[in-house]
Amino acid sequence: MTNRYLQVLRSYVRWAWLLPALGIALYAAGVSFSPRLRVHLLAFLLWITLLAGWVASMTVAMLKEQMATPRLRTVPGYRSAHLMVGALLMLITVGVLPIIMARPLHAPTLAVIAIAALGSAALAWIAYWQSIFSMILCFGFLSCIGLPRVQEALTQTIAGQRVDVSIAALTAATLIFAIIWLRLALLYEESSEYARAGGGDPTFNAHPTASPAARRGAASEAHWTNALLQAEYRGGRRSIYNAPLWRRVRHWRVVVGNGRASGVTAVMVATFLLALPMISGQTRATHARRSLIVSLVMITMMAVVPVAIITWFGRWRMLGQESLRPMSRRRFLLEMALAAAAELALTFAAFLLFATIPLYVWAPHQISEAFKLLPVMIAVLPLVLAAILWVLRARNAWIWMTGVGMITALSVVPVEITMKLVQGDLSDHDLYKLLALVASLLALAVIGLRTAFWSWERAELG
Amino acid sequence: MSDVPLDLVAATKRYRDKIVLDELNLTVPAGSVVGLLGKNGSGKTTLIKAALGLVKLDLGSARVFDQPAWHMDADAKSRLGYVPQVVNLYAWMRVRQTIEYIAAFYPRWNWSLIDRLLTEWELNPRERVGTLSVGQLQKLGILVALGHEPDLLVLDEPAASLDPIARRDFLKALLEIAADGNRTVLFSTHITSDLERVADRVAILRNGKITYHGELDELKENVKRLHVTAKNPLTGSFNVPGAVRLRVEGNEALVSVKDASGEVIDRIRADYEASVTVEDLNLEEIFLEMHYD
Numbered sequence A: 001m002t003n004r005y006l007q008v009l010r011s012y013v014r015w016a017w018l019l020p021a022l023g024i025a026l027y028a029a030g031v032s033f034s035p036r037l038r039v040h041l042l043a044f045l046l047w048i049t050l051l052a053g054w055v056a057s058m059t060v061a062m063l064k065e066q067m068a069t070p071r072l073r074t075v076p077g078y079r080s081a082h083l084m085v086g087a088l089l090m091l092i093t094v095g096v097l098p099i100i101m102a103r104p105l106h107a108p109t110l111a112v113i114a115i116a117a118l119g120s121a122a123l124a125w126i127a128y129w130q131s132i133f134s135m136i137l138c139f140g141f142l143s144c145i146g147l148p149r150v151q152e153a154l155t156q157t158i159a160g161q162r163v164d165v166s167i168a169a170l171t172a173a174t175l176i177f178a179i180i181w182l183r184l185a186l187l188y189e190e191s192s193e194y195a196r197a198g199g200g201d202p203t204f205n206a207h208p209t210a211s212p213a214a215r216r217g218a219a220s221e222a223h224w225t226n227a228l229l230q231a232e233y234r235g236g237r238r239s240i241y242n243a244p245l246w247r248r249v250r251h252w253r254v255v256v257g258n259g260r261a262s263g264v265t266a267v268m269v270a271t272f273l274l275a276l277p278m279i280s281g282q283t284r285a286t287h288a289r290r291s292l293i294v295s296l297v298m299i300t301m302m303a304v305v306p307v308a309i310i311t312w313f314g315r316w317r318m319l320g321q322e323s324l325r326p327m328s329r330r331r332f333l334l335e336m337a338l339a340a341a342a343e344l345a346l347t348f349a350a351f352l353l354f355a356t357i358p359l360y361v362w363a364p365h366q367i368s369e370a371f372k373l374l375p376v377m378i379a380v381l382p383l384v385l386a387a388i389l390w391v392l393r394a395r396n397a398w399i400w401m402t403g404v405g406m407i408t409a410l411s412v413v414p415v416e417i418t419m420k421l422v423q424g425d426l427s428d429h430d431l432y433k434l435l436a437l438v439a440s441l442l443a444l445a446v447i448g449l450r451t452a453f454w455s456w457e458r459a460e461l462g
Numbered sequence B: 001m002s003d004v005p006l007d008l009v010a011a012t013k014r015y016r017d018k019i020v021l022d023e024l025n026l027t028v029p030a031g032s033v034v035g036l037l038g039k040n041g042s043g044k045t046t047l048i049k050a051a052l053g054l055v056k057l058d059l060g061s062a063r064v065f066d067q068p069a070w071h072m073d074a075d076a077k078s079r080l081g082y083v084p085q086v087v088n089l090y091a092w093m094r095v096r097q098t099i100e101y102i103a104a105f106y107p108r109w110n111w112s113l114i115d116r117l118l119t120e121w122e123l124n125p126r127e128r129v130g131t132l133s134v135g136q137l138q139k140l141g142i143l144v145a146l147g148h149e150p151d152l153l154v155l156d157e158p159a160a161s162l163d164p165i166a167r168r169d170f171l172k173a174l175l176e177i178a179a180d181g182n183r184t185v186l187f188s189t190h191i192t193s194d195l196e197r198v199a200d201r202v203a204i205l206r207n208g209k210i211t212y213h214g215e216l217d218e219l220k221e222n223v224k225r226l227h228v229t230a231k232n233p234l235t236g237s238f239n240v241p242g243a244v245r246l247r248v249e250g251n252e253a254l255v256s257v258k259d260a261s262g263e264v265i266d267r268i269r270a271d272y273e274a275s276v277t278v279e280d281l282n283l284e285e286i287f288l289e290m291h292y293d
Helices: A003-012 A015-030 A038-067 A078-101 A109-129 A132-146 A148-158 A163-186 A212-222 A224-229 A245-254 A261-280 A286-309 A313-322 A329-362 A364-371 A374-393 A397-410 A412-422 A428-457 B044-051 B074-078 B095-103 B111-120 B134-146 B164-179 B192-198 B216-222 B262-272 B283-290
Strands: B006-015 B018-028 B033-038 B059-064 B080-083 B152-156 B184-188 B201-206 B209-215 B224-230 B243-249 B252-257 B274-280
Touching: A003 A038, A003 A078, A038 A078, A038 A109, A038 A163, A078 A109, A078 A163, A109 A132, A109 A148, A109 A163, A148 A163, A245 A329, A261 A329, A313 A329, A329 A364, A329 A374, A329 A428, A374 A428, B006 B044, B018 B044, B018 B059, B018 B201, B018 B209, B033 B044, B033 B192, B044 B059, B044 B152, B044 B184, B074 B080, B080 B134, B095 B111, B095 B134, B111 B134, B134 B152, B134 B164, B164 B184, B164 B192, B192 B283, B201 B216, B201 B283, B209 B216, B216 B283, B224 B262, B243 B283, B262 B274
Parallel strands: B033 B184, B033 B201, B080 B152, B152 B184
Antiparallel strands: B006 B018, B006 B059, B201 B209, B224 B252, B224 B274, B243 B252
16 A cells, blocks of 8 residues: 555544444444344344444545545545545445444344445435435435334344345445445536535535535525425514514524425425335234334434434534624523524424324324323433534534434434333333433433533634 | 723733734724734734634633623624624525525614615625625625624725725725724735725734734834945944844845834934935835834
8 A cells, every 4th residue: 555545544544433443343342242032133233234334424424525625636646545545444344344243143244244234325325415315315215124024034134044135235235335436436526416525515504615516506506406495585674683582593593594394304204104004015014003103203303303403513604703693692602502492393393293194094093102202202302402502512523423323312212112112011110210211301401401501602603 | 882992901812832812902992994914824813803702812801892702792792793704604595685684683784885785796686695706705794794884893804805896895885984983993904005095003913912003104104114325334233223124235234114213314324324215115015024034
């Protein structure tokens, strides 16, 4: 390897990449795990896939961040060195890490690599395109793991009975990675994805210069998909200087440009859930209904976070200027926090509202049961908000991405309880435990919110 | 209501081991147009950000309208306009939406001024911010800082991205604002000709300290370049009080002095049996002389 390749490799060795690798190494060294139930086996496999996928998506995001620069075309050998090093890192990520992690499963190597590679490819695809549609597409694809047929196929694959599935998954993953690498090999300033590097979709971001890429991003506003997602801001010449708090908070939310994004995404998710039992061909089976409720809670909780806050990261650049609007610093931070909270609450409400439709169609008798979960789901939200505020405090895309992953992981709490509930494992005694859980979550949220606000008050916004 | 729009006392700011502002003192009098000059990396932007409470000072104080910059209230902020070096605005919004969005925060907004400037500066209200050129974006940044007619306008290299026509229009607008007499403007720039055109005061920042702050005319009146021709070769001991730059070659010397008073000139003539010619300097030359190491 020449010095050039070493230099490029060094630029990828960041703590954000090393941290999961360290976690995986510790895990592989210390754990002796022998899953007995199928659901545990699949959950373990999903966990491995998500972790490998997380590293893969960070690698692709870093790769793109380094390549979507003028150096790509002006520095000799820059592109090829990055492509080579990126490919090497990706091979380690999807080839070596899952094998280390899957050691306790005693599953065929090909099966583990194939499943991890496919999941990683899906997350890498999101990291590369950084668009809400790629996100919906990939999360929809990943959520297929909830389908009984898919679960059956996965179980057989891990048992080494379905080599054809392994080969198909590996082929699909290779194809996805090949498309990403091909796009990177052809990337130039006017490529549609060029501007989407580092901190999300620049269309929504404040941008410092009128670069051609940013212009393209802004020009894409005319596209019907964006028109559908964003409600047009009507503006007007009314001052909000003396307006009530809720109007001021609503005004702060304007620039985020989410508009109808939450509602549209919620409708798409609801449609997917509505079709889920039909896809699995088990519209009458009880376990299909149970899967539906679990999927509903999982998707609602997991999708709320990225949909609600993905556009807030780009706001950092503007905070200095925005903090000079006529109000005290404390008031500014409070209104901003409330605006983020409103974003989260409205997204959650939209998801919840539309999610009741498939529930009503496929499992009408379980609606009341499902709604028992509502306090837990709602109690998680303030904690999620606190975590969001902490993550937004970090002006670092990698901390942000890791944080989003951790926040999403918080959603596991209601999902776990849902699983117990639908399996009838919850006794009356457990309901008291649920109340205690709700109280604990809220108490944690209060501490999290207070400390996050305290930290923001000391932040240099310039 | 305080008469001092902006006051920095012993302001000190470090970034790790680098001292950017070193016990800096600067008071911007009300009604003045102060040009802030300094080399790249001299701390102009940090000074401005500290003055506005966007970064926190390690030591010393920054006050705006007699309030701590870090804790300004709504009233002080409604009297303040700021154009950052890099204008960040939301790409997806239209020019009109951007102005209306920002205008809504303020208790009053001069729409006729903004509408006029939109026309004069040829900004299309229907255009998306993301499709604007760098210069147009800069114009929009300036425009939204003027709408609420601030008592204190702080601009960080505002004309850097503007073409000559836009720069002329911008300076015209700045002069109109300054003509009011009650408004105060602080702006940093590298374009000394702009500063000479609009500023009545100048502050020169070097090594984290203000090395000169005063009337621009006074600066130009006092800082001169002296061409000294002596009868005998000038030795290494040749020295002039207040010299900022000294070049000696044989019996000739070029000396830039801070205070080129008649007394100083007479003394050179007498001490070195020399003829002295006094050369006026423009601001750019003064800046270069004062930054000579």
